[in-house]
Amino acid sequence: MPRYYEIEFAFRNAIVFEPNGRRTVTTRDFVRELRVLNWHFSLKEANNWIEASVSTFRDISTEEGENRVFMLFNPN
Numbered sequence: 108m109p110r111y112y113e114i115e116f117a118f119r120n121a122i123v124f125e126p127n128g129r130r131t132v133t134t135r136d137f138v139r140e141l142r143v144l145n146w147h148f149s150l151k152e153a154n155n156w157i158e159a160s161v162s163t164f165r166d167i168s169t170e171e172g173e174n175r176v177f178m179l180f181n182p183n
Contacts, residue, residue, distance in 0.1 A: 113144040130179040
């Protein structure tokens with residue numbers, strides 16, 4: 108049975124640490140990590156969760172569609 112705290116765990120596992128210091132997450136990677144933990148989100152549901160629950164990541168997608176790219180930003 109899936110547990111709600113596992114959603115945040117899957118999000119953290121989907122974060123990619125790039126050599127230049129950026130931290131990014133794609134919706135597709137997030138959904139893949141969710142499936143490992145027995146959560147079955149669509150790309151749209153995953154985007155909605157990210158937008159509602161994670162305030163430190165912003166959308167930096169360059170293409171249209173549901174597979175979006177989010178980057179960690181520092182608001183200060």
